[in-house]
Amino acid sequence: MKRAWVVMRRELSSFFVSPLAYVVLTAWLVWNGVVFWVLTEFYARNAVASGAASPLSAFFGGSSLFFIPLLVFVPILTMRLVAAEQQSGTIEPLMTAPVSDGAIIVGKYVAAIAMWCVLWLPTVIYAWIMRQHGTVDWGAVAASYLGIFLLGTYFMAIGLLMSALAPTQIIAAVLSFVALGVLFTVGIGEFVFDGAARDFCAYVSMWGHMQSFAKGVVDTRYLVFDLSVAVLAVGLSVGVLEARRRG
């Protein structure tokens, strides 16, 4: 696992020396700043309608505004992971170094999770801003971040798998975008279908997932779902590298 650490370190340092990192982080904060402002305005003007919800619980996944930027930013974060090495040819020295395919993939995956955390870290300031003007349910905030972390384990794994499958970064980004878009839309099926189909859609719903965590409810069904998807997608990514060796 020491070699996975070496892979991770390079992945992170190459991300943070690239202009892409700063463009992504800035754009992300601008977009979410606008989302937070609109939500705050909404609750300030509709105090009665809002009930138990707060701008923070809406910001952390209680509204669909949470997911629109993610559908864009997750593919941008993960597209490079394997596809960039494939495109530039550096995958060859990487795969001929005395390192297992598992260590390569785990290194890249952990790097992606770290990027995800860096993306979310500055949003703590929104909770601080709310604190200046009212009360904040810190338990719910903590649960929200736990929910975001879990969502990250599953989003990053899907992005990684797409990056391993795709020959170029652009294709990797498109594949991740479609995968996440489809998963998001299937979750909406909760409001469309009945019976078993409804239950299934509710189970995979990333919206339902974040609504629950944003209220401060840590639901283990979502935890199991996120971690199983993550393990599956990371495992499949290792399989993709192994398959590549066989032509």
Next chain:
Amino acid sequence: MNDVSFRVERGEIVGFLGPNGAGKTTTLRMLTGYLAPTSGAIRIDGIDAIRSSIEARARLGYMPEGVPLYREMRVDEYLRHRAALKAVDGIADAVDRSLERAGVADARRRIIGQLSKGYRQRVGLAESLLADPPILILDEPTSGLDPNQVRQFRDLVRSFARKKTVLLSTHILSEVEAVCDRVIIIREGEKVADLAPGDSETSLEDVFADLTASARAGDAS
């Protein structure tokens, strides 16, 4: 690839020759574990390179064709990263030593993407020397080098004689004559010759032309 069998003895410098598209790179990629052969066996330093790929790879220094490198890194950063990946002991010393041997010590703080092709080539060579491996596999190591750099490279390879096993692919015949103890010629995925450059009466150029062109004429008939 079809039935290419050969043996390279310890300390030997062997040239791997063939026309473009003959399967040189594919063969080297199988030896280094980048591609898995569908059948056959590969032994590196006595290790089954298919079953124990990682152990076999640990004994190889490999410079792939085109020398792909992380362009955003500095030369010494890249070498330190690769040394860590190869679990080399004493990374700083290993990096200094291989920078020196490959003649890129003066470029150690430069960003790889801004280096000329010749320099990048030498960074690739320095990388392959990091772990001081007993076996070097170099795929077209002199393509893109100027004549002085080619000469330096040949001197370096000659200095490995009897110390390291070197397998280098090329289609520059003079290079083979200058540095190799033995030549293996392949054509369309098959081995057609295995000889020492001094062996035959005719020049290596004629041998190469004969083996690769006459066989092709044979295909046409």
